Amino acid sequence: MAVKNLIDGVREAMLEEMARDESIVLLGEDVGKRGGVFRASAGLIEAYGDQRVIDAPLGESGIVGVGIGLALNGMRPIAEIQFADFIHPAFNQIVSEAAKFRWRSNDAFHVPMCIRAPFGGGVHGGLYHSQSVEAFFMHVPGLKVVIPSTPADAKGLLKSAIRDDDPVLYFEHKRTYRLVRGEIPDGDYTVPIGKARLVREGKDLSIYAYGLMAYFAEQAADALEKEGISAEVVDLRTLLPLDREAILASVAKTHRALIVHEANRTMGAGAEVAALIAEEALYELDAPIRRLTGPDIPAMPFNTPQEERFMPGPETIAQAARELCAL
Amino acid sequence: MAKTKATPKAASSLSPEDVRRLHRWVLLARTIDERMWVLNRAGKAPFVIPCRGQEAAQVGWGAALRDTDFVVPYYRDLGVALTRGYTARQAFLALLGKEEDVSSGGRQMPGHYSWAAHRVISGSSVVTTQVLHATGIALASRLRGEDDVAAVALGEGSTSQGDFHEALNWASIHKLPVLFVIENNGYAISEPQCKEMAVQDVAERALGYAMAGVTVDGTDLFACYEATYQAAERARRGDGPTLIELKMYRILPHSSDDDDRTYRSREEVEAHKDQDPVEILNRQVVERGLMTAEDIAAVKAELQAEVDEAIAYAEAAPYPSADDMFRHVYAD
Numbered sequence: 071m072a073v074k075n076l077i078d079g080v081r082e083a084m085l086e087e088m089a090r091d092e093s094i095v096l097l098g099e100d101v102g103k104r105g106g107v108f109r110a111s112a113g114l115i116e117a118y119g120d121q122r123v124i125d126a127p128l129g130e131s132g133i134v135g136v137g138i139g140l141a142l143n144g145m146r147p148i149a150e151i152q153f154a155d156f157i158h159p160a161f162n163q164i165v166s167e168a169a170k171f172r173w174r175s176n177d178a179f180h181v182p183m184c185i186r187a188p189f190g191g192g193v194h195g196g197l198y199h200s201q202s203v204e205a206f207f208m209h210v211p212g213l214k215v216v217i218p219s220t221p222a223d224a225k226g227l228l229k230s231a232i233r234d235d236d237p238v239l240y241f242e243h244k245r246t247y248r249l250v251r252g253e254i255p256d257g258d259y260t261v262p263i264g265k266a267r268l269v270r271e272g273k274d275l276s277i278y279a280y281g282l283m284a285y286f287a288e289q290a291a292d293a294l295e296k297e298g299i300s301a302e303v304v305d306l307r308t309l310l311p312l313d314r315e316a317i318l319a320s321v322a323k324t325h326r327a328l329i330v331h332e333a334n335r336t337m338g339a340g341a342e343v344a345a346l347i348a349e350e351a352l353y354e355l356d357a358p359i360r361r362l363t364g365p366d367i368p369a370m371p372f373n374t375p376q377e378e379r380f381m382p383g384p385e386t387i388a389q390a391a392r393e394l395c396a397l
Numbered sequence: 398m399a400k401t402k403a404t405p406k407a408a409s410s411l412s413p414e415d416v417r418r419l420h421r422w423v424l425l426a427r428t429i430d431e432r433m434w435v436l437n438r439a440g441k442a443p444f445v446i447p448c449r450g451q452e453a454a455q456v457g458w459g460a461a462l463r464d465t466d467f468v469v470p471y472y473r474d475l476g477v478a479l480t481r482g483y484t485a486r487q488a489f490l491a492l493l494g495k496e497e498d499v500s501s502g503g504r505q506m507p508g509h510y511s512w513a514a515h516r517v518i519s520g521s522s523v524v525t526t527q528v529l530h531a532t533g534i535a536l537a538s539r540l541r542g543e544d545d546v547a548a549v550a551l552g553e554g555s556t557s558q559g560d561f562h563e564a565l566n567w568a569s570i571h572k573l574p575v576l577f578v579i580e581n582n583g584y585a586i587s588e589p590q591c592k593e594m595a596v597q598d599v600a601e602r603a604l605g606y607a608m609a610g611v612t613v614d615g616t617d618l619f620a621c622y623e624a625t626y627q628a629a630e631r632a633r634r635g636d637g638p639t640l641i642e643l644k645m646y647r648i649l650p651h652s653s654d655d656d657d658r659t660y661r662s663r664e665e666v667e668a669h670k671d672q673d674p675v676e677i678l679n680r681q682v683v684e685r686g687l688m689t690a691e692d693i694a695a696v697k698a699e700l701q702a703e704v705d706e707a708i709a710y711a712e713a714a715p716y717p718s719a720d721d722m723f724r725h726v727y728a729d
Contacts, residue, residue: 095540121540127570132529132563139533139547142518143467145540147533159559166523167530174521176502177725178513211726235728 074254077247079224080110080186084148086258087232088118094232095140097124098133098150098186107152108188108247134160134185138168141181148232154189154241155201168237169212184231188244189217190282190332191370192381195244200370200377202333207239208310208342214238214263215310219284221252223307226261234263243281250285264308266316272302274395275326278317278343280306283330283382290387299395309339317343318351325356326394330382335363357397362390404630405461408623413687419456419618420682421696426452426476427675428700429488432708433507437653441712442492446508448475450616450648451580453674455550456480457621458578458643462548462629467538469518469531469549470510473580477550478510481517485704489711496717503717525551525558528577532564535575535638546632548576548625553599553642554585565640569606574632576625577640580615582647587660603640615643616674619681646672 088094096111102125105112115123126133130151137149151157157164164185172180191200207215216231216238218224224242231238269288279287284305291301304320306312321327327347329340340361347359362382364370370380406415430449436442448455455476459468470477475488487499491510494503500511500519511519518534520527531549538545555561556579568575579599583590596602603610609631613624621643628639646669650657657666682688688696 127563127566129559129563129566131560132567135526135529135560135563136533136536136567139530139535140537141533142530143534143537145537162523163526163529163560166521167526170521171519172727173725174501174505174509175511175513175519176504178511179519180728214727 071253071255073251074221075248076218076221076224076242076250077108077110079218079221079254080228080242081112082254083225083228083232084111084114085117087229088114088122091146093144094146094148095122095124096148096150097126097137099126099128099152101125101150106150108244110186111150130156130160131163134163134168137183137185138163138171138181141183142179146232147183149183149185151185151187153199154187154203155198157187157203161206164207164213164237164239165210169210172236173212180235181237182235184228184234184238184240186240186242188247189241190243190245191377192245192282194372194377195370196372197369202331202364204241204309205333205338208339212236213310214308215241216263216308217241217243217281218307219243219246219281219305220250221254223261223267225254226259227263227307230260230263233260238263241281246282246285264311264313266313267305267307268316268320269303269305270301272300273324274300275328275391276302276304276320276324277328277330277387277391278304278306279330280309280339281332283332286382286384287330287387289384290391293384293388294391297392299391301391306339312342312346314346314350317346321347321351322354325354327355328360328362328387328391328394330362330387332364332381334366335361336366338363357394360390360394362387402463402465404463405626407626408619416682416685416687419460419622420678420688421700422456422460422476422479423452423618423675423678424696425485425700425703426456426479428697428704429475429485432704433488433492434649434653436492436708442507444506445492445653446472446506447649447652448473450645450672450674451582452476453618453678454580454615454621454643454645457618458548458550458625458641461622461625462546465516466545466629467516467518467531467534467547469520469527469534469547471520471524471527471550471552471555471580472508472522473552474510474550475508478517481512481515483510483512485707486710489707490714493711493714494716495711495714497714502721504722525555525560527551528555528564529560529567531575532567532573535568535573536571539571539573544574544633546574546576546629548578548629550578550580552585553579553581553590554588554593556599556602557593565606565608565638568638569608572635572637575638576628576632577638578625579640579642581642581644584647584651586651586655587657598642600640600642608638608640610640610642612642612644615645616672616677618674618678645674648673
């Protein structure tokens with residue numbers, strides 16, 4: 071076992087899966103010779119050639135639409151969208167087509183496709199290289215939405231996403247790529263879709279987060295511990311389907327819920343988690359449910375002070391936890 | 398299910414039996430289409446998307462493919478579906494949303510023909526998405542070294558969508574074995590072709606993709622068949638995709654919910670009477686000495702009986718249970 075970057079987990083998952091299963095192909099912009107603009111597919115074209123690692127023309131609907139066709143004809147495509155911000159031209163293909171094929175054909179067809187996209191901000195990406203788009207897809211039955219927060223999960227969850235028989239949106243927070251380091255187990259393993267990860271146990275409040283925010287929540291919990299506040303951190307890992315049992319089990323223990331995401335607040339993933347707790351565990355609560363999220367403004371600003379203000383971080387998470395525990 | 402790699406013959410080599418089979422499919426499409434419209438007007442069917450005027454083109458391009466080729470139809474392609482084994486019973490089961498509907502178990506609106514066992518791919522009602530699916534299907538066949546062709550249909554209105562461009566671009570870059578079949582019936586609901594594009598023929602656009610393009614009389618079954626046959630052979634040889642434009646006139650409104658009197662004159666519709674592909678085909682088979690007027694009348698009577706039986710069957714068939722809608726959101 072070696073300590074690696076999160077992006078290494080992504081790359082290793084693709085490298086190993088493509089060796090295991092010849093029906094897996096990768097298509098996307100700059101994924102071949104360049105190895106991806108983030109280098110997530112570095113070395114793949116050398117290993118598997120340009121027939122299986124396909125530099126696609128610049129058009130997201132085409133990448134996903136062609137991917138669907140590949141999936142319908144016996145392949146397992148991994149479609150890379152270079153930035154989640156650019157996924158919207160493919161929204162129709164994802165929502166109208168990939169998500170509905172199995173259901174609308176009464177199980178005659180299905181689309182085993184993994185759509186990977188880097189998302190999130192804090193990297194001076196400005197409006198169109200920082201967005202968090204996961205909530206759009208959480209609203210669509212037929213899809214799965216997965217977001218890793220550790221290198222080990224990045225590999226194990228991506229392997230599960232590639233092997234899944236339904237379309238999976240796999241969002242990788244781009245700031246975690248080389249910020250979050252951790253051990254990646256050697257050899258083949260998977261992490262199941264639909265299961266949250268208990269990052270650390272606590273008794274005073276539950277912090278629910280995913281992606282970069284799960285990493286920050288853990289740091290916040292470390293700081294809170296020194297102040298005598300015991301925070302439990304739950305990394306949701308899968309937003310669709312949510313791990314209802316894990317969410318409810320944690321709040322039943324701590325009686326306080328803080329939900330953190332970088333995506334803007336209104337109708338974000340946190341709204342669904344909050345609604346679940348309100349519907350199923352209201353009488354467990356000792357304080358109102360609290361959300362700490364990105365603000366409801368159109369996008370991430372480019373300049374430093376505004377970008378910093380937009381992003382939740384370890385300090386603001388800890389502060390929100392303190393306030394919640396004071397209630 | 399008959400799965401054969403046998404390549405269809407060129408149009409000039411079709412036997413009398415072959416032609417009678419194609420003729421029967423065209424007349425069956427027309428008979429089904431007429432009766433669906435009647436059921437709708439009688440309040441027995443909520444929605445119909447007619448194929449009238451396009452039957453010969455549909456049967457022509459559908460029959461020119463191998464059974465193992467992939468067909469990606471659009472929501473008007475009853476004639477194509479018939480060439481892939483679809484029956485009158487299936488048409489009316491789908492029309493009434495019954496459980497036994499092979500396309501979707503009654504989930505989709507009628508006209509969304511699909512049948513996995515016969516490589517007829519499920520489609521949606523948002524137009525043009527399917528063109529990229531066909532391109533990906535062809536790419537998969539190519540990657541595995543198989544010689545199956547993917548043929549996808551769309552209306553000329555759909556060519557305004559970006560997915561049309563993306564698909565043709567992909568297919569031409571990779572010289573994929575895919576046929577883009579434009580059923581140009583002159584209208585996108587109310588908008589005539591002059592409001593949809595500046596070019597005279599959709600096939601002109603093939604030039605921009607370094608791709609073969611051909612415009613064909615869509616009321617001539619044999620011309621549609623031959624153009625498709627030739628394009629499929631080219632695709633199988635590795636010579637890349639073809640943009641095939643089949644031109645005809647949409648005889649009925651866009652759908653049973655449309656009223657075409659609000660945007661086109663009765664005189665215009667009347668003036669296109671001579672473009673009815675069924676009449677044209679009936680003339681062709683008589684002129685070729687393959688059938689007599691009596692033969693045609695006998696086929697018509699036979700098909701009416703077949704459709705009567707199919708309607709009765711579909712009406713008596715059960716709906717899916719309400720709870721069934723919760724199934725197949727994901728793999729079990």
